[in-house]
Amino acid sequence: MKIEKAKVTGNKATIVFSDVEPFMINAFRRALITDTPKMAIDNIEIHLGAISDENGRTYESTTPLFDEIIAHRLSMIPVPTDTDALLRGDLRYKGECTCDGGCNNCQIMYSLNRRGPCTVYSKDLDPLGDDKLRPQDPNIPIVKLTEDEGILIYATAHMGTGKTHARWQAVHAAGYRPIPEITIHQDKVKDPERIAGNCPRDVFEVSKKTLKVVNPEACVICRTCEHEDLGGIGAVTVNAETDRYLFRFETDGSLDPKTAALFALDKLGERFAELIKDIEELK
Template identity: 70%
Template sequence: MKIEKVNISDSKAEIILSDVEPHLLNAFRRSLIVDVPKMAIDKVEIHLGAISDENGKTYESTTPLFDEVISHRLGMVPVPVDGKALLDGHMKMPEECDCAGAGCPNCQIMYSLNKRGPCTVYSRDLEPLGDEKLKPKDKDIPIVKLTEDEGILIYAIAHLGTGSMHARWQAVHAAGYRPIPKITIDQKKVSDPERVVGNCPKDVYEISKKALKAKNPEACILCRTCENEDISGKEAIKVDAETSRYFFKFETDGGVDPKTAIIYALNVLEARFNDFQVSLAEFK
């Protein structure tokens, strides 16, 4: 498997891979979705009774939403985790931690949420107890609306989990791949190059030095509009899917950076195949 091109942002990865079979890519895709861990709020303690502000005014700890709905919404807020700590094993699953799941800085993050109405409570109102870098990445997720005299005081605990446990721990989303097309153009048969350029929905073609060229074949979605003889001319363009070059892309919710997700998924696959090899050797 070779990487030809990588384009990685804070929450998106686009990779062109060659010399690879689809079943390997699918194993990689599945590992990204279910094996890469991320932080998510899993325990929520909601204060009951009156809440007082600094001026002595009291607020009812009631909201228009049930407590379990607020807890669910908090659970789906993307909580960041340090990629380096994840890869070097510093950040652990609670059951694998030295604290044996009791809770410590190596396996959990605590947040507080203290708001009084009238206002909308957003994900940015979650305050981490510790490093400010642990504030949720997506700051504008509405949690609940509070009216006059309503207040909310919550302590929440986030810990690591994987997509195989629950969707709130799924670090990678929209993971998929498609073959990169091979576009062959017979210049002599192209009847109207401008018509081909204008009809391509993905802006794959351009006219350069009066000739039709595929400037961006990676963007092609194999719709084959350009093969239509009314558009390009009889047998002027042939679009085939390559069998060993693929365009692979996925997104994260911001909890884990895409590069960390790739390395983690590859490490998991390597460990899994090594275990399989060891198990097989025992049968000799």
């Protein structure tokens, strides 16, 4: 299993794997989705009763939404995970930390204090401590408050993985497809412009009246180029039996794609090491 090409743009990653079987790449996909750790809000305290502002005006601590819906929305907001601390092994899962009741290694605390009329967004979550722990996406709406309504919440984020709940799923839209072998039989090509022009994915290019494959990763194996009436019988053949795959995934912003991939591969290695140990112990 080799990486031929890799491109990371923001939260998105595109990798071309070669010398790979589908089951291997699928194991990587599953590990990315379920085994990548991240922080997410899983505990909130909602202030009940009147909320006063600095001028002494009071607001009702009510919103048009049920508390459960607000709790769910807060839990799904991607909060940053300190990747340096994660890679150093300093971040710990809830229940695995040796502290008493929570510390910087196992939790992040936020406060949310807004008064209507306004729309409350993810940017209103104030981290208690380092400001770099503010949610990366500022404009995720949480609730709309009308006149005299207010909200005061203390929220705590802990580390987890997507195996437990979607709130801890850092990687999304992970998928792969084969990159076919596209062969051009130049002696049979009658109309190169027509073959190139009919490809819906711009896989081909015509240079000096010669048809060339310039973008095989874009091919979705529609086989339009193989149609006999297009530019010559048997001019192009597309072979989908391949060991090259295009793999794409993106993160929700809580982790960068490289860190997510490192953790997924690390977890896979750990699982197989356990399996080897179990087999060695067989009598």
